[in-house]
Amino acid sequence: MRIAVLADIHGNVLALDAVLEDLRRRGGAELFVNLGDSVSGPLWPRETMERLQALNLPTVRGNHDRRVAAGPHDEMWASDLYARERLTAAQREVLFTQPLTLEIAPGVIAFHARPDDDEKYLADTVVNSQLVRAPLAAIRRRLKALDPGCRIALCGHSHRAELIRIPDGPIIFNPGSIGCPAYDDSTPPAHVSEQGSPHARYGIVTLDGAGQPDLFEAIAVDYDHEAAARQAEHAGRPEWAHALRTGFMSG
Template sequence: MRRALISDIHGNFEALEVVLEDIHSQGIEEIFCLGDIIGYGPNPRECIDRVMETCKVTLLGNHDQGAMFDPDGFNIGAERAIFWTRSQLESATDRSANERRWEFLGELPRTHRMGPFLFVHGSPRNPLSEYIFPEDIYNHRKMERLFQLVEHYCFQGHTHVPGIFTENFQFFAPEEIDNEYTLGEGKLLVNVGSVGQPRDGDNRTCYVILDDGIDPKDGEGARPKTSPRITYRRLPYDFEKTIHKIYAVPDLEPFLGDRLRQGR
């Protein structure tokens, strides 16, 4: 079965709509969201609504949690953005819809397992907030500990940097593998990239298609009958429109818009 894996939308409605349109054009019906629907971007309510409508599985991200509770470990710009996001979700002019949004966020799980696949926002050790950066391949102790917690394959977001980590301390960016990779016998950590705020120097939105190799007739917990494959999708979108929206909100730092142009 083919599924779309999206993550780190961060209130960027323009990017999300482009991704959802592309997913639909691929004939994919199931979407998993790995967290951080909100934070940074100017359209938190619209993005939550679209995720509620379209995603079969949605996980809690650290910015989603930060909107519900006090943000922990955020820089000043991110903290201001999350407080503004919270104000949008507390608006009395949209009370009934906001109640549904808060209820949805409050029920989000931190992990999801499906056969040999584990889905998290941050890492298998700290599903909510641990970062795994490409340079961590040189921190063998950290990587060994993370792989000990993975049965076979783990998919995550959080860093906004797409790519594949192997058990023998290698990292492959999407462009190094022609955007496709067959998941073999070894354990893997797969970052699906960011829909709404890419940070790998490519300002195009990013998501992953997972062909899990599982026959839908066998049920969700079944083992793959063929080798699973992933495909990275990079799509241009109207980031200038999103930037203009960010500039218009005093509580959103202008650099949150500028970085969309730079993919950083």
């Protein structure tokens, strides 16, 4: 069985469509999962939400989904507010009621950031203002809330593609971000996450006949990122435009 793993679309419907077309060319998948943060960003939140609702994918709630749906107006980040103003009340309700975790196949559990928190990093830490892989001991501690029967943990949030096998534990797979290749976060300690290229990222997990992981693929797809960058500029977000063009926050 092939599982298509989508994460962190952030309102970039052009990148989402490119990923779906690439997946079609590769023969599709029997199961899909969306790891959240679907619409927040100065791009096409309404169009992205409509596309995802038509697909009706199993989806978990990300921290920005929660903020867009129910965050106090005066505390919302600019990207969340942009999306909130362009979604219907019914669409916001859909975002808010998505589950924090979801078992999409036996032993395969999906969540956005951590199994018990939609905003704290699972496999990452901040070093010199940059997201890097966290020490194994820290990752183990953060997995304590995970169901002990989990064999594969699918997560997003950091926008960094990762594949980590925990000794005597699950395999953690983060496919990277479809629609937002770099971001900065002022939450202490302030940091950036940079994929290093403008490509849309997604993943495919292949399970063998016994349901065991046989293949993990982290895929980078080219798309019209220049059009996405121009949309961000039109929305008054030059830093987003730079990230969409380059995969970096500076330079």
